[in-house]
Amino acid sequence: MSEAAKKTDLTDQIEIPGPPDIIETLSRSMADLNTIGKMIAEQEELASEVVNTINAPCFNLVRKIANIEEAVRFLGQDRIVRLATGRSLRGAFFNSNQSFPEEIWNVANRVAVASVLIAKELKLAETDSAYELGLFHNIGMALIYNHTTRYRNIVKAAYRHESGAIGAFEKHHLGISHAELSGQLAERWHLDATAVEVIRYHHSIPWINNAFQTSDDDDKLKLVAMLKLAERIAHSSGFIAQAPTNHEWEKLAPVIMNYLGLNDMQLERLKRNVLEGMKDES
Template sequence: MAQPLDMNAIEQALKGFTIPPQPDVLLHIQQLLQQPEPNAQRLATLINLDIGLAGFTLKVVNSAYFGLRTKITSIEHACKFLGVTRVVKLVRSVLLRFTLEQGQQQDPFSQKLWSNALLVATTAATLAKHLDWSQETADDCYTLGLFRNAGIALITAQANNYTDMLRLGLLAGQGYSETEEQRFATCHEILGYLIAQSWGLPAEICNVIAYHHSPALILASDSELEQRLFAMLKLAEHMSGESRILLDLTLDPEWDQFAPQILDVLGLELFQLPELGELLHQHDIKNIYTS
């Protein structure tokens, strides 16, 4: 498992930032899950209390990742068809977006940030299923894709020039975290870790979020799951063209430096990526190999 974050560093990172608490509905849902046999109808009732949450959850359930032949028309149907655990994981991710967007103006970058998060999450989970990873691990890939940049949402709420600052840093050869720490004395990796931890995500996902811009460290983790989650995340970021979407840059320094190790973890070769791009295209998932 990756080295735990230093608590002094965490306290320093939180200066000027507030980690959003879990919404009440998520707390009620987690209490429900602690029961020996969670009631699917009760879960559906809790989700349906918020029309926006229910509607967006159904939208995601019917998206390319789930690839369902039959359209899911209600939360009750989703619970029966997907199971309570998968629906709860999905709802947690949807609530994250709603919570971080609450009371904030939807600027163009924030819209791109969330749409790209969904693209990376869908790409990672689809590829995980293609590689015959377990459904639980594929769902973890999906959750990781949605949560890993949550810290950026906290930073951009205070810095209108975030994208310009980050773009200049990358062009100067700096990494994401290095550029952020110079300006804010923290980085979105740590903030994202704190959000994921406080929202009850598994330790492995939290750790990957904490080090997702520190490839050398996470690839040296003694946890095979952490290595696999990280490698799939980086492959999904690369194939989605994340730096081009978010920053209008073709630079992808982490991939350029660590692609051999990432692909080795996944048991893939570089020449296979266009074929994977075609697979994603068949699932209506945009990627750099077919666009």
């Protein structure tokens, strides 16, 4: 029996950690902007990461932000909290020297940047919401890997399977999928309900197809379309599983492209633009 074929039931074994104290405080704070800026500034590493993120080329602000206090005044509480929440993931889950968790984080960054660029070009979401969604969508991979290092082989097999049913493949072998865990963590870390739902089901082909056929929640559909496009353009399947073909995208492309009104030529143009923008982030 191959490593990927062995079954492990992690359904009740993985505890969902809460957010760092600063994120818990910020999510509930009614303080004024100056106070919020000072609260984040006390977390020097996080403050630096947030300012560097805001100044990244993909956000394309009209001017460079000098410090976190200025960032809060410029962007407002909600946007800053979303960026701080996303950037907090690295310190919470990716402090080891192991290669696979680092790959997970690097892919999340790629998808986050691609999401921002797609959101701007197609007017699908606010850039900070797009960035947060991209960073959170695969965090469940790190949770699973912390419980079984076999997960690396399992997730590679899931992405390579011709069915494209990544979530179903993981549930068959582990009793849980990384998307479900990512959604649970996103909810505990106070992401809004729409983002949580999209993250939870982003590898469920039946749920996505049904959403585009029956849902009138345009905000949700835009986030789904944006995230799946970002995964496709950022080549998640290649970086995570060295899979040359994104079988999941092949199953979802018709309904997503129809919703966005994109043809093959327009998709290729979007891909070129996004990949060009991602070069500026390196």
